[in-house]
Amino acid sequence: MTPLDPTPRTGLANPVGPTGAAESMARRLARRLLVERAVWILCALALMASLSLFVWILGTALFTGGPHLVQSFTGGGVPPTAENPSGFGLASTPGTGSTGTALGFRWGDALMGSITLLAMALGLGVPAGVGVGIYMAELGRGLGGRGVRLICEALVLLPSLVVGFAVWSLLVATLGGSVLLAGAASLALVLIPMVAVTTDEALGSVPQGIRDGALALGLGEAARTLQVVFPAAAAQVGTGVLVASGRLLGETAPLVVVVAAGTGFVLGDGRSGVTALPLEIHGFAVGLLAAGGGEAWAGALILLAGIFLLHGAARALWRRRTTIPDPRSVPSGSPATFPGSRFPVGG
Amino acid sequence: MAERLSTRDLTVCFGATEAVRGVDLEIPAAAVTAIIGPSGSGKSALLRALNRMHDGTRGARVTGEVYLGDREIHDPGFNPVLLRTLVGMVFQQPVPFPTMSIRQNVLFAPRRHGMVRRRDWSALTEEVLRRAALWKEVRNRLDTPAALLSAGQRQRLCIARALAVRPEVLLMDEPTASLDPGATQQIEELIYELKTDVTIVLVTHNMQQAARVSDRTIFLDRGAVVECGATETLFTNPSRSRTEAYITGRFR
Numbered sequence: 001m002t003p004l005d006p007t008p009r010t011g012l013a014n015p016v017g018p019t020g021a022a023e024s025m026a027r028r029l030a031r032r033l034l035v036e037r038a039v040w041i042l043c044a045l046a047l048m049a050s051l052s053l054f055v056w057i058l059g060t061a062l063f064t065g066g067p068h069l070v071q072s073f074t075g076g077g078v079p080p081t082a083e084n085p086s087g088f089g090l091a092s093t094p095g096t097g098s099t100g101t102a103l104g105f106r107w108g109d110a111l112m113g114s115i116t117l118l119a120m121a122l123g124l125g126v127p128a129g130v131g132v133g134i135y136m137a138e139l140g141r142g143l144g145g146r147g148v149r150l151i152c153e154a155l156v157l158l159p160s161l162v163v164g165f166a167v168w169s170l171l172v173a174t175l176g177g178s179v180l181l182a183g184a185a186s187l188a189l190v191l192i193p194m195v196a197v198t199t200d201e202a203l204g205s206v207p208q209g210i211r212d213g214a215l216a217l218g219l220g221e222a223a224r225t226l227q228v229v230f231p232a233a234a235a236q237v238g239t240g241v242l243v244a245s246g247r248l249l250g251e252t253a254p255l256v257v258v259v260a261a262g263t264g265f266v267l268g269d270g271r272s273g274v275t276a277l278p279l280e281i282h283g284f285a286v287g288l289l290a291a292g293g294g295e296a297w298a299g300a301l302i303l304l305a306g307i308f309l310l311h312g313a314a315r316a317l318w319r320r321r322t323t324i325p326d327p328r329s330v331p332s333g334s335p336a337t338f339p340g341s342r343f344p345v346g347g
Numbered sequence: 348m349a350e351r352l353s354t355r356d357l358t359v360c361f362g363a364t365e366a367v368r369g370v371d372l373e374i375p376a377a378a379v380t381a382i383i384g385p386s387g388s389g390k391s392a393l394l395r396a397l398n399r400m401h402d403g404t405r406g407a408r409v410t411g412e413v414y415l416g417d418r419e420i421h422d423p424g425f426n427p428v429l430l431r432t433l434v435g436m437v438f439q440q441p442v443p444f445p446t447m448s449i450r451q452n453v454l455f456a457p458r459r460h461g462m463v464r465r466r467d468w469s470a471l472t473e474e475v476l477r478r479a480a481l482w483k484e485v486r487n488r489l490d491t492p493a494a495l496l497s498a499g500q501r502q503r504l505c506i507a508r509a510l511a512v513r514p515e516v517l518l519m520d521e522p523t524a525s526l527d528p529g530a531t532q533q534i535e536e537l538i539y540e541l542k543t544d545v546t547i548v549l550v551t552h553n554m555q556q557a558a559r560v561s562d563r564t565i566f567l568d569r570g571a572v573v574e575c576g577a578t579e580t581l582f583t584n585p586s587r588s589r590t591e592a593y594i595t596g597r598f599r
């Protein structure tokens with residue numbers, strides 16, 4: 001905050017006006033300075049409030065969850081209790097249901113489950129999303145393209161809970177697919193519109209001169225897109241995928257629905273073969289599992305670390321994206337912005 | 348090598364807008380023909396009709412005839428890809444393909460169209476970069492990204508990229524409009540040298556440039572040719588009052 005001088009410079013503001021007018025002007029100026037200072041203070045307060053909340057989350061995750069995490073990775077995991085004689089989660093007891101093991105639940109299993117789900121979702125969702133994005137940006141510039149863009153924008157906002165239930169109904173209940181596949185497919189469906197929107201934007205920021213240049217060298221529309229325009233936009237697309245991955249990592253609702261609908265359990269469970277960080281955090285947090293808060297924080301700590309990692313990678317890739325030098329002389333379709341806060345946060 | 352171009356009753360419409368209205372042109376081979384005119388007069392639209400760049404543009408409609416030598420370019424037997432290798436184009440934005448190296452930019456089109464064998468790659472690269480007056484500056488960094496070059500060098504790389512398929516005609520749409528005076532002069536000298544074996548059509552809003560490098564000048568206004576002739580005559584002794592008003596800066 002810069003200290004503001006509340007004394008009005010009447011001489012400057014109104015050098016020749018009558019004294020009365022100058023006085024009212026001075027009062028108005030003083031009031032304006034006061035309002036300005038108040039706004040500054042409010043902004044600073046808001047900043048401090050959100051910053052301290054963030055620090056508190058980090059600190060609590062570290063100090064409350066940290067010991068549990070160490071225990072889970074080095075010791076015997078979360079011990080079985082009277083309420084949960086089998087321990088928790090499932091990867092430690094794959095397919096064996098309630099027989100259980102003495103080791104109990106380990107966060108490493110949940111992390112592996114999350115990574116597996118994320119990898120499957122990326123494998124399914126990225127090619128589809130990039131394809132839809134290319135269609136919007138390059139091929140479907142007519143009515144069809146506008147329709148697809150509208151649908152994508154709406155799909156980004158579609159509650160992932162609904163996506164999860166829809167996928168379970170179709171894939172598991174009707175077609176008899178596995179719960180793991182249903183989980184991955186729901187995450188992929190959440191991913192597709194985000195990747196499509198990112199791809200559309202990235203392709204839109206490639207200068208017209210590059211498209212013209214490719215056309216003038218005798219390239220068809222498809223070759224131009226795949227060999228010239230998309231490579232120029234690839235790092236920007238990758239940034240969007242990494243940011244979206246960070247969101248998928250904490251995506252809980254579709255997994256809860258898919259697992260619960262399939263098995264009657266509301267958490268990771270041996271019979272479905274599915275576990276994931278958000279599922280287990282959810283279980284501990286709502287008190288469905290003993291050991292509760294401390295373990296939930298342990299899971300949150302892994303999740304936070306994963307998200308920071310993905311965000312860092314996204315930033316690094318963003319810096320390495322292809323930029324056309326001397327932007328002053330090269331107006332591009334639309335200035336590119338880091339897709340950091342683009343996507344709504346799901347449940 | 349160099350080939351002449353001519354048009355008959357060439358019209359370009361974008362929806363209801365008539366950007367080019369019934370233009371008849373004779374563009375001599377192995378010479379520089381400048382197209383001047385106020386902005387929005389249809390210079391780019393006319394130039395892009397000469398190698399069928401409007402084909403993929405939604406809402407664009409081209410009628411009339413364009414002859415490359417004796418062949419009509421809209422003839423169903425005339426492959427548009429072949430046409431664009433015979434009639435190359437350079438644009439205002441000095442943007443080579445940004446993810447490719449200097450060498451890859453040069454070789455992109457000839458490799459794609461199967462016009463060069465692998466063992467001739469480096470010879471073609473050197474030949475083309477020499478013709479574009481860029482060889483001395485980049486010979487030691489052919490594999491660095493094209494995006495690292497200066498704007499003037501990038502524009503000469505775009506010219507090299509177009510020359511690599513050995514075109515008969517080179518269309519240039521305000522190629523120096525985003526360059527500084529030094530880079531502009533280099534491009535003008537390059538144009539002067541290239542015209543011995545390539546027919547050049549140069550769109551420019553810079554009348555001094557037209558006067559410096561072109562042999563013939565076409566003055567276009569509102570999509571129609573107002574006057575065309577030898578550059579010297581057009582600039583010193585224009586036959587139309589509108590031409591005189593434009594070249595003396597008293598236009599509108």
Ligand SMILES: Nc1ncnc2c1ncn2[C@@H]1O[C@H](COP(=O)(O)OP(=O)(O)O)[C@@H](O)[C@H]1O
Nearest residue numbers: 361364366385386387388389390391392393404
């Ligand atoms: N793709 C397009 N769609 C619609 N109108 C266009 C398009 N390109 C050019 N025009 C119109 O055609 C006219 C001529 O444009 P242009 O050839 O670019 O002018 P110049 O190059 O002489 O400045 C202008 O009125 C312009 O608005």
Ligand SMILES: [Mg+2]
Nearest residue numbers: 390391392520
């Ligand atoms: Mg133009």
